[in-house]
Amino acid sequence: MIECPSRMEMQSSLKQVQKLLSDQEAAYLQSLRTLRKKLNVLQSAATKETAKSNDGTCLKLETPANGRKLGKAQTPGHEVHFLCDPGYELVGAESRVCQESLTWSGQQPTCQNIDECASSPCLNGGTCVDEVNQFSCICTKGWAGVTCQSPLPTFFVTMTNTSAATSSAAVSPHTVSLVPAVRPSRCTQVQGTTHCTCAPGYTISGHDTSTCTDIDECELFHMGQAGRLCLHGCVNTPGGYRCSCPAGYNVTPDGRNCKDIDECATRQNNCTRDQLCINTYGGFQCVRVDCPRIRNATYSKTSPLRCERNPCSVDNKLCPQAPNSISHHHLSVVSNLSAPRTMFRVSALRPMGDTLRFSLLGRGLARRHFTVQRSDRQTGELVLVSPVQGPATIEAEVEMTELDKRVQLARYITKVTVFISQYEF
Incomplete structure (x- = not known):
């Protein structure tokens, strides 16, 4: 037989439960106060770090020694690109993006001297001496030439x-x-x-x-076992020969091949201050990048090669349909470049929707020689599908559209200008 607790016993039990809850509530409040203090400390530190980052911008990036930096914008979403001077190669990220955390993506790149002796260009036991943007060979007895390729x-x-x-x-x-x-x-x-x-x-x-x-070495050795004596032109000289190159090229240290002259890096160009100098094979192009003038949208230049749309007003319904950004890129290739070949890639850094769509805009030569295909979910590629006989210039526009449930969220246009040289080397 089970006995029911008396009223006194029930009151005592309720008091014990009430005391236990009070203790738990006090401990919980204390934990909240401690957590609030920690959050205040973190918020204060974040505020100081943001202040250091110059009011919502990333810290200024340094230009690598023996290189250049393209782009000055330091606000989230903007990119900075890096290039190296002739004779140096880039080690690290080619571009860095200012992230929402006001920190730069990737690591700071450096420009390292290219070791021209790495490919062992000196033949027949010759010793290679690495120099800036070139090399020289010390030949053994009985051999001569830039690469010790000619017997005496x-x-x-x-x-x-x-x-x-x-x-x-x-x-x-x-x-x-x-x-x-x-x-x-x-x-x-x-x-x-x-x-x-x-x-x-x-x-x-x-x-x-x-x-x-x-x-006459040019005639006697026109097509030897190692190929032609010279990649372009051969000039017979008393007791020897020399190789010649077309305008815009220099003979390489091996004495046989031709190397493009970078008129932009060596300042052998006549581009004005409001133009960009684009080096091409055998020459250069002076390019001026202007932001588009669209009736329902306005743009501002955020870097030498990029324009971004200004915020749209609430009553402007057509403005959100205009491209969010328009980027310009320039490529220089040789004539009759083999195909198929990937020429350029476009990727989304932070996709907002559930679908990314890539397409090739325009008609004419761009449609005849190029196509756009997807390499992964976030990347589209501009692919050369047939060789182009130079000299020629082809402009291709790649559109990337972000969609969410088939509703357009954003559009990005990448204009790729390809300069095709007259020669195939």
Whole structure:
């Protein structure tokens, strides 16, 4: 038989429960006060850090030594790009983005000297000496040339001495007029036999041992086992040859190939202050980037190559349909570049919707030679689908649209201008 507790016992139990709840409430309030103090400390620290970041902007980035920095905007969402001077390669991020936390993405890049000797350009035992934007070779005995690629030949003939008259004639000094393609041989007599030799790059001219004729290396070695002597043009010289390049190019340290002259980096251009100098193969282009003038929207330039739409007014219903930003990029390629080939990538940093759509705008050459395809959910690629014979300039526009439940949230236009050179090297 179960006995019911008396009223006194129930009151005592209720008092104990009430005391327990009071203790729990006090402990909870104390925890809240402690948490509030910690939050205040964190908020104070965040406020100081924001103040250090110059009122809602990221800290200014340093320009790497031997390099350049493109872009001055320091507000969230803006990018800064980095380039290195000729002879240096970029190590680290090519671009950094100012994040919502007012910190920059990626690591600060540096420009390191390119080791031109890394590919072992010196042949036949030659020693490579690395220099800024070039190299030089110290050749072993018997070899010459920029990369020690040419042997030092010795041409000689042997003549039997049949008479004193011919012998004395063979060893007497020769008086041959020095013209570019002809020079006298050097003869010596050893045990009744006359040996005649020529300087490197010359050979005995037929039966006349007193005359050395220049060897036309451009004709003789036009297509050797290693290919042509010169990538572009070959000029025969007395005792040798030299390679030539078209305007806008210099001969590379190996003496055979052609290297584009960067007129923008070396200031060999006539671009004005309000223009950007874009280096191309064999030349340069002066480009002026202006923000578009659209009836229902206005734009401001946030970097030398980027324009962003200003905030739309509440009563302007067409403004949100205009592109949020328009970026300009310039590429320089050689003529007849092999295809298919990815030329440019467009990505979304912080997708807001559930769908990203990439498309190629415009018609003409851009449609004929390019297409846009997706490489992953957030990235679209501009792909060259057929080679282009230069010289030519093609402008392609890549559109990236953000959608949420099929409703447009934002549009971004990337204008890619491709400069195709006249030559294929």
